[in-house]
Amino acid sequence: MVLKKRLGYDFNGFHVPPMLQVPKSAKGKRSVRKKVDDNQMCAFDLLATVADELLVGKYSLSPQKIVTGTSCPTSNSTPQNGKLFEEKPFTDEGFEQGSFCQSALDLKDSQLGENCPLRKQCSLKDPVQLNLKSSALVGTKNSTESPSVEDCIPLNSSFRRQRDNMELPVDRDDDENYSRCTNHSTITSKAFRPQQRIGNRVRQLLAAKFSRVNPMISKNGEPPYNDVGKNAVFNSKRICYKRRRTQRCPLKRRRHFDKRSIYYGAVRANRLSPIVASHRSLEESENYHGKLSIKSFKVPELLIEIPETATIASLKGRVMEAVTAILGGGVRVGVRLQGKKVRDDSKTLFQAGIYHGNKWGKLGFALEPTNSTAAQLQAASSDEPCGVIPCNPTEQLTRADPFFILTQVSLVFLWLFSSSPPPSVAPAHPGLELPLSSVVNSPESDHDSSLSLVAASWDKTSADSRALIPTPVLSNGGLSMTSIQNPKRSELAHRRLRRPFSVSEVEALVQAVERLGTGRWRDVKICAFDNANHRTYVDLKDKWKTLVHTAGISPQQRRGEPVPQKLLDRVLIADAYWSHQQRFKLPVKPPPTDACM
DNA sequence: CTTAGGG
DNA sequence: CCCTAAG
Known part of the structure; x- marks a missing residue:
């Protein structure tokens, strides 16, 4: 991929091809969003679908969460894009209409090498074509190594880097939204699935509902916006976003639900199997006299690239990182291989035999409470012996048994789905023959009695639906781990x-x-954080605000993870640029709908 | 629903 | 992050 460097760029003029302005009409389209089907979409609907899926056995459970790889990128991969703005004078002339990106780069087709991806990326003439090309581009292994490419494609490089980084801005967690809607914690995460975004409606719905599949990562590990053959990708993204958006349970509503659940929260029977929904409609719940609290969230795509020379400890660290982001700590990660706990943290994956013989499928992770957490959990469960976790003495399964836990959850789904009263005893779900026992019933399992949250992986053959469904079972209806750890924050x-x-x-x-x-911000969200459901456009706006602020203060005053100065500089520049745009009331030109592809 | 801005 | 006015 040989590119002409920015030699002939006419930077002064910022001769931007007439830009990217989304016509008002396009904006208008936004309001055409369907609200219909999603307004009612909340826990029940969601669970119902899950139940359906479980019944059909679509969600076969398997691990595949770990994607092997050789690179172990870290955050020190430094952005190169900063150059973009350093190399060119930032003159007022530059403040013309157009996206900053394009202006700064002066993306004139005629001036960019025919092969310059930027041209494809940013000329935005033919979205489809563009996608094809960029797909090819990204698909080219090691394309990262082409400096010219890096230089030429800021966005692309970034995205690639992000992808490689496994620190995708998207996807650390996906579904806080769902946890907002529902009140029970289920981590579900799904491995690669060559998901077709434009598939049948059901799939789309499912994908949108559960975000089980990370649309950002296709089979090839490419971001979906590079997918080939997706016409109007942006539109589809937009649609997806709309869908997701409309699924969001607004906080207020959520609170409303919660309040309501307080009123009918009597637990029906001690030996009742566990989980009761608080989000059912009042009338529905009255039939059950049950309090069912389902909180669901998921680990969307735990994509981990880790070399075989990495140690077990580092593997744990990686998993831990992701999990902590969601659970807020209080758990630790255990690694199990074929059901056996891998104790020696200093072993490399290679030494542990994980890296060979396709053992990824045998790999499991158990999220175990730390000692303090365990104590708290036990205390909590003894306070409330008939909480979520079953205390049916006849149950052979322990609380720690993920099979049991999963069974409980699937039963709950069934309830909700079939609208029939819950069974008083939880039979195993016939459709779920999960080789789970090996995971937890491992002789070395050392937290069997207090495990509150178990993540396990199963190897199912269905390549199309591998899921990792850790099922946090909480000892206090509806309260999250965090709440348990810190009741003050209830x-x-x-x-x-x-x-x-x-x-x-x-x-x-x-x-x-x-x-x-x-x-x-909405476009920014769609463009760069489409899959990061926990980042709303308001979040992004807020973050930008703080970034601008951060950039304006001395490094000593900054807190939190330090943001590279380079980035902060870009923040200031971009902010200045766009402020200028607004000051002069220059029509902000929204890029064409596929601007972020 | 989005944006913008204060808290 | 939250909340909310305004469009």
């Missing part, structure tokens, strides 16, 4: 977990804002 239980932006997220944000401007 009042704030509904405040979203704080999740600091990672550097890669920041970079993605900067990237997107450079391109789209500061007034189009």
Whole structure:
């Protein structure tokens, strides 16, 4: 991929091809969004679908969460895009209409090498074509190594980096939204699935509902916006986003639900199998006299690239990182291979035999409470012996048994789905023959009695639906782990977990804002954080605000994970640029709908 | 629903 | 992050 360097760029003029302005009409389209089907979409609907899926056995459970690889990128991969703005004078002339990205780069087709991806990326003439090309581009292994490419494609490089980084700005967690809607914690995460975004409606719905599949990562590990053959990708993304958006249970509504659940929360029977929904409609719940609390969230795509020379400890660390982001700590990660706990942290994956013989499928992770957590959990469960976790003495299964836990959950799904009263005893779900016992019933399992949250992986043959469904079972209806750990915060239980932006997220944000401007957060969201459901456009806007602020203060005053100065510089520049745009009331030109492809 | 801005 | 006015 040989590119002409920015030799002939006419930078002064910022001769931007007439830009990217989404016609108002296009904006208008937004309001055409269907609200219909999703307004009612909440826990029940969601669970029902899950139940359906479980019944059909679609969600075969298997691990495949771990994607082997050789690179172990870290956050120190430094953005190169900063150059973009350093190399060219930032003159007022530059403040013309157009996306900053394009302006800064002066993307004139005629001036870019025919092969310059940027041209394809940014000329935005033919979205489809563009996607094809960029797909090819990204698909080219090691294309990262082409410096010219890097230089030429800020966005692309960034995205690639993010992908490689496994610190995708998207996807650390996906479904806080769902946890907002429902009140029970289920981590579900799904491995690669060559998902077709434009598949049948059901699939789309499912994908949108559960985000089980990370649309950002296709089979080849390419971001979906590079998918080939997706006409109007952006539109589809937009649609997806709409869908997701409409599925969001607004906080207020959520609170409403929660309040309501307080009123009918009597647990029906001690030996009743466990989980009761608090989000059912009042009348429905009256039939059950049960309090069912389902909180669901998922680990969307735990994509981990890790070399065989990595140690067990580092593997744990990686998994831990992701899990902590969601659970807020209080658990630790155990690694199990074929059901046996791998104890020696110093072993490399290779030495542990994980890296060979396709053992990834045999790999499992158990999320175990730390000692303190365990104590708290036990205390909590003894306080409330008939809480979520079953205390049916006849149950052979222990609380720690993921099979049991999963069974419980699937039963709950069934209830909700069939609208029939819950059974008083939880039979095993016939459709779920999960080789789980090996995971937890391992002789070495040392937290069997107090395990509150178990993640396990199963190897199912269905290549198309591999799922990792860790099922956190909480000892206090509806309360999250965090709440358990910190009861004081119960009042704030509904405040979203704080999740600091990672550097890669920041970079993605900067990237997107450079391109789209500061007034189009929704587009920024779609463009750069489409899969990061926990980042709303308001979040992005807020983050930008803090970034601008951060960039304006001395490094000593900054807190949190340090953002590379380079990025902060870009923030300032981009912010200045877009402020200028607004000051002069230059029509902000929204890029064409596929601007972020 | 989005944006913008204060808390 | 939350909340909310305004469009």
